[in-house]
Amino acid sequence: MKPTLQLKQSQQLTLTPQLQQAIRLLQLSTLEVNQEVARLLDENPLLEREDEDAMQPYAHGDAASTSVVDSIEVKDEISQQGDEDWVKDDWNEPSFSAASGPDDEKEVRGEVAAETPSLREHLIWQLNMSQHDVRDRKIIGLLIDALDVNGYLAQPLEEIVEMLPQELDITLDDLETALVQLQHLDQPGIAARTLSECLALQLKALPEDTPGRDLALRLVTQHLNLLGAHDFAKLKKLLRCDDDALRTVQSLITHLQPRPGAEFEQRAADYVVPDVVVEYRHGSWHVRLNQGAMPRLRVNQMYANILQQGNEKNAQQLAGQLQEARWFIKNLQQRFDTILRVSQTIVDRQFSFLEHGETAMRPLVLREIAEQLELHESTVSRVTTQKFMLTPRGIYELKYFFCSGIATESGGTCSSTAIRALIKQLVDQEDARHPLTDSRMSGILAQQGILVARRTVAKYRELLNILPVNLRKSL
Structure with missing residues (x-):
C-alpha cells in the first residue's frame, strides 16, 4: 500500500485550562481553596486580597458576621482483644464539646494553649x-x-x-x-x-x-x-x-x-469551616454563603495600570498573569455560586429534617438535584464532597443529606437515615431487662408502615454501633 494523505473531520472535547481550573476548584475543600489562594498570591503579583480582615469568627445572631468555625473531635478507636470487648457498652470515651468562644478563637488562630502533660x-x-x-x-x-x-x-x-x-x-x-x-x-x-x-x-x-x-x-x-x-x-x-x-x-x-x-493523650482535632449557613427567615429556610470562608480577591490595579501604559519590559508576562488572575477570580466566584445553588436546593428538599430531625429525613439522590439545577451528577458530587453546612441542628457535610429510600406500606418511601434514627430511638426507649431483638424492631417498624427486613435492621444497628440484644441486656 502506498502512503496517502486524507482529510478527516471529527469532533473532540477539549478541556481548556480555565475549565480545568474551574473543575478543580469545585472539588477542593475550603481549606484547600485557601491554600490554593495563598499559593497564587505568592506567585502572581497581579492578584491581591480585597480585604485582609475577611477571616473573622462568626458571631451567632449578627447579620454582618463573616465566619463560622466549629471544631469536631476526632475520636481514636482503640480495639482491645479478648475480654475487653464488653467495655464498649458501658464506658464512653472522654470527649470535648464543640463550643465557640475566646478559647476556640485562640486555638483557630494558632495561639499557644496550655498542653496536658503526656x-x-x-x-x-x-x-x-x-x-x-x-x-x-x-x-x-x-x-x-x-x-x-x-x-x-x-x-x-x-x-x-x-x-x-x-x-x-x-x-x-x-x-x-x-x-x-x-x-x-x-x-x-x-x-x-x-x-x-x-x-x-x-x-x-x-x-x-x-x-x-x-x-x-x-x-x-x-x-x-x-x-x-x-x-x-x-x-x-x-x-x-x-x-x-x-x-x-x-x-x-x-x-x-x-x-x-x-x-493524657494529645488528641488531634479537625476544624470545619462551614461553606454555607442555614437560617429561618420570614417563614422559610434560606441558605447564605459564609463570607468568612470566601477569599475576596481582586486584580492589583497598580500592575494593571503599568500594563496599560505599555512601558514595561515584561509586559507579555504581566499580560499572562493578568489573564490568569481574572480567570481565577471568575472561577472562584463560580464555585461559590454553585455551592450556594446546590445547598439551597438541598434545604428546599430536606427542610423537614431541619424542623423535626433525622426521623423526618426524606430520600434524596444526586440525580434529583442535578436535574433541577441542570447540572451533571458529577458536578453535584464534587459540590457536596468536603463542603459543610451550618444548620440549627449542627454542622453537616452536604453529602449527609443524600440517602436511599425504602418502600412503605402506603406506597411511599422512607429514607435510610430516618430508619436508622427510628432504630436508635427504639433502642434508647427499650427496657434494659428485656431489650428488643432485631426481629421485634422489624415488626414495630412494620406496624408504622415501614417494611424493613430483620437483616436490614441488623445492618443499620451495626452501623449505629449498637450492640446485639444479648449484650444490651441488663439486670
Whole structure:
C-alpha cells in the first residue's frame, strides 16, 4: 500500500485550562481553596486580597458576621482483644464539646494553649519526686518507656530483660519489683498487662469499705468474660450474690477506667469551616454563603495600570498573569455560586429534617438535584464532597443529606437515615431487662408502615454501633 494523505473531520472535547481550573476548584475543600489562594498570591503579583480582615469568627445572631468555625473531635478507636470487648457498652470515651468562644478563637488562630502533660511526663515527674534510689528510678523509667498510649505494659517482662544490655545487670526480679512500684504511681491501673489486672489495680486502690469492692475484685480477676457476655445468671451463681449485690458490683466496675492512659493523650482535632449557613427567615429556610470562608480577591490595579501604559519590559508576562488572575477570580466566584445553588436546593428538599430531625429525613439522590439545577451528577458530587453546612441542628457535610429510600406500606418511601434514627430511638426507649431483638424492631417498624427486613435492621444497628440484644441486656 502506498502512503496517502486524507482529510478527516471529527469532533473532540477539549478541556481548556480555565475549565480545568474551574473543575478543580469545585472539588477542593475550603481549606484547600485557601491554600490554593495563598499559593497564587505568592506567585502572581497581579492578584491581591480585597480585604485582609475577611477571616473573622462568626458571631451567632449578627447579620454582618463573616465566619463560622466549629471544631469536631476526632475520636481514636482503640480495639482491645479478648475480654475487653464488653467495655464498649458501658464506658464512653472522654470527649470535648464543640463550643465557640475566646478559647476556640485562640486555638483557630494558632495561639499557644496550655498542653496536658503526656503520660510519660506525668509518671517521670512522680518518679523524680519519689524516695527511690537512682538505680531503681532508671529501671522504673525503662518500664515507663515501654507503656503504650493506653497505659498498658503490652511487652512481657521476659522480652524486656532480653533486650537490655548485659552490662546493666538488670534481672527479671528487678523488673518485677520495679513494675509493682510503677503500678503504685498515679494513675491507678497504670502498667497493667491485661484489662483484668488494670481493673483489679483500680479496685485495690479504693478504700476497703467501698460497697461491693471485694466482690468486684473476684469478678474482674475470675469472671470478667461472663460480665462481658452479660451472663448475669451464671455470675450470681458463681459469686453467690443476689441481683442488688451484682448491680452494685456492675456499677462500681463501669465507673473504672479501662484505659488509664487515655486522659493524657494529645488528641488531634479537625476544624470545619462551614461553606454555607442555614437560617429561618420570614417563614422559610434560606441558605447564605459564609463570607468568612470566601477569599475576596481582586486584580492589583497598580500592575494593571503599568500594563496599560505599555512601558514595561515584561509586559507579555504581566499580560499572562493578568489573564490568569481574572480567570481565577471568575472561577472562584463560580464555585461559590454553585455551592450556594446546590445547598439551597438541598434545604428546599430536606427542610423537614431541619424542623423535626433525622426521623423526618426524606430520600434524596444526586440525580434529583442535578436535574433541577441542570447540572451533571458529577458536578453535584464534587459540590457536596468536603463542603459543610451550618444548620440549627449542627454542622453537616452536604453529602449527609443524600440517602436511599425504602418502600412503605402506603406506597411511599422512607429514607435510610430516618430508619436508622427510628432504630436508635427504639433502642434508647427499650427496657434494659428485656431489650428488643432485631426481629421485634422489624415488626414495630412494620406496624408504622415501614417494611424493613430483620437483616436490614441488623445492618443499620451495626452501623449505629449498637450492640446485639444479648449484650444490651441488663439486670
